[in-house]
Amino acid sequence: MRRTVQALRNMTVHPTASANAKIAVAGFRHFFPTADGPMQATDRVDLTIRAGEFVTLVGPSGCGKTTLLKALAGFIKPSEGTILCDGAPVRGPGRERGVVFQELAILPWRTVRRNIGHGLEIARVSRSERDRTVTRLIELTGLAGFEDRYPHELSGGMRQRVAVARTWAADPEIILMDEPFAAVDAMTRLTLQEELARLCAATKKTVFFITHSVDEAVFLGDRVLVMTRHPGRIKAVIEVPGRAAGRDWESFKADAGMQAITEQVLRLVREERGAAAASAAAVGEAHA
Amino acid sequence: MSAANALSERAGFRHQPALAAVRRLGGLKILLPFAALIAAWWAIHASADFSPQVLVSPLAVWRAFVHLVAYGVMAEYASTSLRMIGVATVLSLMVGVPIGFAVGVNRYAAHALEGFLRFLQGISGIAWLPLAIIWFGFTHATTLVIVIYTLIVPIIFNTMIGVRAIPPTYALALRSLGASPLRLVTDVYLPGALPSIVVGLRLGMGYGWRALIAAEMLVRRGGLGDLIFGARTFGQIDRIIAGMIVIGCLYVVIDRLIVQPIENLTIARWGVLRA
Numbered sequence: 375m376r377r378t379v380q381a382l383r384n385m386t387v388h389p390t391a392s393a394n395a396k397i398a399v400a401g402f403r404h405f406f407p408t409a410d411g412p413m414q415a416t417d418r419v420d421l422t423i424r425a426g427e428f429v430t431l432v433g434p435s436g437c438g439k440t441t442l443l444k445a446l447a448g449f450i451k452p453s454e455g456t457i458l459c460d461g462a463p464v465r466g467p468g469r470e471r472g473v474v475f476q477e478l479a480i481l482p483w484r485t486v487r488r489n490i491g492h493g494l495e496i497a498r499v500s501r502s503e504r505d506r507t508v509t510r511l512i513e514l515t516g517l518a519g520f521e522d523r524y525p526h527e528l529s530g531g532m533r534q535r536v537a538v539a540r541t542w543a544a545d546p547e548i549i550l551m552d553e554p555f556a557a558v559d560a561m562t563r564l565t566l567q568e569e570l571a572r573l574c575a576a577t578k579k580t581v582f583f584i585t586h587s588v589d590e591a592v593f594l595g596d597r598v599l600v601m602t603r604h605p606g607r608i609k610a611v612i613e614v615p616g617r618a619a620g621r622d623w624e625s626f627k628a629d630a631g632m633q634a635i636t637e638q639v640l641r642l643v644r645e646e647r648g649a650a651a652a653s654a655a656a657v658g659e660a661h662a
Numbered sequence: 663m664s665a666a667n668a669l670s671e672r673a674g675f676r677h678q679p680a681l682a683a684v685r686r687l688g689g690l691k692i693l694l695p696f697a698a699l700i701a702a703w704w705a706i707h708a709s710a711d712f713s714p715q716v717l718v719s720p721l722a723v724w725r726a727f728v729h730l731v732a733y734g735v736m737a738e739y740a741s742t743s744l745r746m747i748g749v750a751t752v753l754s755l756m757v758g759v760p761i762g763f764a765v766g767v768n769r770y771a772a773h774a775l776e777g778f779l780r781f782l783q784g785i786s787g788i789a790w791l792p793l794a795i796i797w798f799g800f801t802h803a804t805t806l807v808i809v810i811y812t813l814i815v816p817i818i819f820n821t822m823i824g825v826r827a828i829p830p831t832y833a834l835a836l837r838s839l840g841a842s843p844l845r846l847v848t849d850v851y852l853p854g855a856l857p858s859i860v861v862g863l864r865l866g867m868g869y870g871w872r873a874l875i876a877a878e879m880l881v882r883r884g885g886l887g888d889l890i891f892g893a894r895t896f897g898q899i900d901r902i903i904a905g906m907i908v909i910g911c912l913y914v915v916i917d918r919l920i921v922q923p924i925e926n927l928t929i930a931r932w933g934v935l936r937a
Binding site for chain 2: 447449466467468469471472473475477478479480481483492493496497537540541544546
């Protein structure tokens with residue numbers, strides 16, 4: 375009953391949550407059980423993502439970004455609110471929603487080729503077709519020559535390429551990425567971001583990408599969502615116009631328009647950091 | 663050493679399988695302590711006039727060994743022991759790995775059983791012998807029960823640890839690729855726990871081999887334990903020592919030439935990324 379009411383309310387708040395919404399989140403609140411009772415992770419998140427859109431989400435650490443992604447992936451059941459994917463509620467993980475994790479998630483006992491083809495193997499795709507897809511993705515992600523290596527023989531950047539390629543190979547409609555490049559060195563990260571931009575331009579996936587880097591969010595996103603500090607909700611939505619086929623860092627840095635957007639997002643994120651620091655100070659004073 | 667030298671040495675080893683086996687055990691240096699022990703033994707034996715009921719020379723032991731081999735006695739007793747440890751290992755894996763899995767994937771069961779398994783580890787297989795003999799008599803069944811009991815606890819324990827050490831992300835990633843629960847077992851949990859299962863197997867076979875010899879001494883239905891305990895009744899020191907040496911050698915062969923290569927193989931592919 376309450377859900378229905380909330381859903382109705384969200385309809386009025388978000389009239390854009392229409393038929394072409396690939397993902398629609400309404401009134402998502404989540405609580406984790408802890409020793410001191412339930413801990414609130416997010417506070418009424420509403421968002422819609424259109425098909426083929428690349429949406430990035432930035433926010434201070436611990437604001438509930440990953441909780442939102444886990445709910446979209448179907449790893450957790452929302453405490454409150456609805457999460458619709460193609461109009462149907464999300465019930466558990468599914469192959470139409472691929473996930474790229476921050477930490478190592480490829481299997482150390484499988485070679486690069488067998489890791490990338492794993493989703494196709496599960497879907498019982500024929501060997502010849504699997505080989506074709508895997509070879510294409512190995513080319514696209516610059517892993518040629520490393521097909522038969524094991525993950526421990528690869529650098530961190532290469533392992534993340536394998537993880538990205540594995541998700542793409544399974545051909546999901548939606549790809550959820552949780553700070554996939556955070557654990558990679560800065561130089562490699564720039565390359566991976568450019569490669570991802572190219573890959574997305576070539577494959578037209580709907581992507582939801584979490585990061586704590588403002589640069590990364592603006593560079594990759596069609597839209598950047600800014601989340602408030604914990605417990606998080608969507609604070610602002612910034613459109614990034616003209617995500618061209620091949621975005622690269624050099625022209626991105628030289629583009630005054632892009633830099634202005636980056637500044638704007640940075641200000642929004644900083645406010646949250648500042649607010650968090652201020653409230654922490656207030657708590658400190660209260661205790662003193 | 664020049665490259666040519668190294669090459670000819672390697673070629674030499676290829677022509678001499680016995681030497682190649684020694685090299686796989688860790689090179690000739692591992693034979694040094696054995697040589698020292700035999701030399702000391704010989705010196706002590708030569709220094710005084712020992713009765714053959716107390717101590718015999720290494721040569722006498724060698725003769726007894728040759729005699730036992732020549733008459734097929736050694737082969738019969740050794741094969742009984744090897745068959746026992748083999749059957750016990752297979753049965754322990756078949757039962758222990760699924761139990762370890764069930765406990766490993768269930769956090770509650772893992773916490774509940776951890777203390778109990780440690781408790782069982784404290785009660786050695788030998789301590790079960792009186793009960794086992796009462797229940798199963800002086801039979802192979804008694805020996806088998808003791809050895810399986812000894813083997814299975816480290817296998818269950820290490821399987822459980824192996825399953826719990828697998829990063830949860832592996833399973834989440836696979837579920838997002840559409841994997842069924844069965845698929846998670848075959849593609850994530852089994853290969854992920856394998857290195858740890860092999861460690862448990864190796865520990866278990868070490869404990870199991872010792873328990874086997876002890877059980878054979880009491881059950882007296884064949885096996886190397888029976889051989890050396892039987893030799894005691896007739897004061898055949900040479901046979902006792904020959905049997906002991908074979909017990910030690912067979913364990914080294916099982917451990918270093920069979921189990922350890924399996925362990926190395928899994929570590930070569932798996933281990934490095936665990937950190």
